[in-house]
Amino acid sequence: MPQPLAFTIVFPALVARLGRHIWLIGTCFVSAALVTFSNWSGVSWSWDSTDYVAAGLNIADGRGPLDVTSRPMTVRPPGFPALIAVGDWIGLTPNASLVLINVVSALVVVVCTYIILSYATPRRTVVVLGTAFVALSPSLLWQYSMAWSEAPFVAIEALAIVVGMVAKNAWKYPVLAALLAALFFVRYVGPVFSVVIVFVSLIADLRRRGVFRAVASNLLVLAISLLPVWWWLLRNKRIDGTFTGT
Numbered sequence: 001m002p003q004p005l006a007f008t009i010v011f012p013a014l015v016a017r018l019g020r021h022i023w024l025i026g027t028c029f030v031s032a033a034l035v036t037f038s039n040w041s042g043v044s045w046s047w048d049s050t051d052y053v054a055a056g057l058n059i060a061d062g063r064g065p066l067d068v069t070s071r072p073m074t075v076r077p078p079g080f081p082a083l084i085a086v087g088d089w090i091g092l093t094p095n096a097s098l099v100l101i102n103v104v105s106a107l108v109v110v111v112c113t114y115i116i117l118s119y120a121t122p123r124r125t126v127v128v129l130g131t132a133f134v135a136l137s138p139s140l141l142w143q144y145s146m147a148w149s150e151a152p153f154v155a156i157e158a159l160a161i162v163v164g165m166v167a168k169n170a171w172k173y174p175v176l177a178a179l180l181a182a183l184f185f186v187r188y189v190g191p192v193f194s195v196v197i198v199f200v201s202l203i204a205d206l207r208r209r210g211v212f213r214a215v216a217s218n219l220l221v222l223a224i225s226l227l228p229v230w231w232w233l234l235r236n237k238r239i240d241g242t243f244t245g246t
Contacts, residue, residue, distance in 0.1 A: 023128060024114055031106045031135040035144045036099065043098040049147035051076055053094050056084025074236040075245025079185035080149040102144040105151035110135045112158035119165055153186045157193055164201030168208060173221050176201060180225035184232070188244050191229060198222045 045053075054068040055078060065078040073081075080101075087097025113134040117127040134140065143150045160179040163172055180197065183190030198218050205214035233243045240246060 024111070024131065027131055027135045028107050028110050031110050032103050034136075034141060035103045035106045038141065038145050039099045039102065042095050043102065043147045044145055045147045048076065052080050052147060052149065053084060053098075055081035056094070056097075057088060059085035060088035072239050073245075074240050074242065076149075077185045077188055077232065079182060079187075080152060082185075083152060098147050102151045105155035106135075106140070106144050108155040109140065109158050112155075112162045115162050115166060116158075149186050153183065153190070156182050156186060157197070160194075160197045161200060164197050165204050172201075173217055177221045177224045180221070181228050184225075184229045191226065194222060194225060 050068045051073060055065040055073050055076070058064060058066040058070075059078070059081055065073045065081055067073040067075075083101050084094060084097050087094070087100065092100065110131060114127065114131045117130045121127065140151075140154070143154070156179055160176060160183065163176050163179060167175070176197075180190070180194040183193055198221060201221070202214055202218040205218065208214075209217065236243055236245065
């Protein structure tokens with residue numbers, strides 16, 4: 001009796017593909033385990049963490065991004081609190097949401113590092129060691145132990161770099177614009193990095209799309225990503241007279 005197609009073709013191919021990347025899967029597991037166990041007793045907080053969590057719980061309750069004093073938050077963007085709000089909607093405690101955000105951020109950074117290095121060099125040793133160094137970086141592990149916006153910011157930044165460097169289809173541009181806007185809504189410094197990432201995307205597009213189309217497409221991406229940025233800055237200006245808080 002012939003075996004099902006899944007066992008004769010799909011399953012062996014999947015096993016072979018996973019086998020080639022077993023070290024990456026192991027590195028992701030180690031990274032996730034380190035972040036989880038280092039935060040087993042709770043993620044560390046600083047004074048700005050109180051605003052993030054307060055704004056997240058207020059968003060979850062429908063009151064919008066209000067800070068720990070119940071005033072509209074302007075000194076910090078609402079992206080990180082929005083992630084905490086999603087956790088609250090699915091029944092997670094703030095601490096569980098923070099741990100999950102940091103674990104997912106760590107995994108995204110590891111996988112994106114692997115993709116970037118694989119794209120940059122054919123040397124397998126460089127790819128393996130470079131990815132491992134990032135996964136075990138003390139600086140990153142410190143960020144993953146805090147209730148801070150740095151971890152998701154770095155993850156979104158890494159995703160944007162991968163999309164800008166590697167993606168070839170037309171969907172690249174709306175996805176890249178969304179990621180660049182997300183950088184700002186997680187940390188106000190986002191647009192500074194957006195300019196650099198768009199330049200990387202432009203260099204990657206020059207061979208594939210020609211100079212005019214590459215320049216036009218990437219400038220349009222940058223312009224579109226800045227529209228919600230300007231809208232939020234004007235919102236802040238109306239609230240307290242500043243663009244990014246006092």
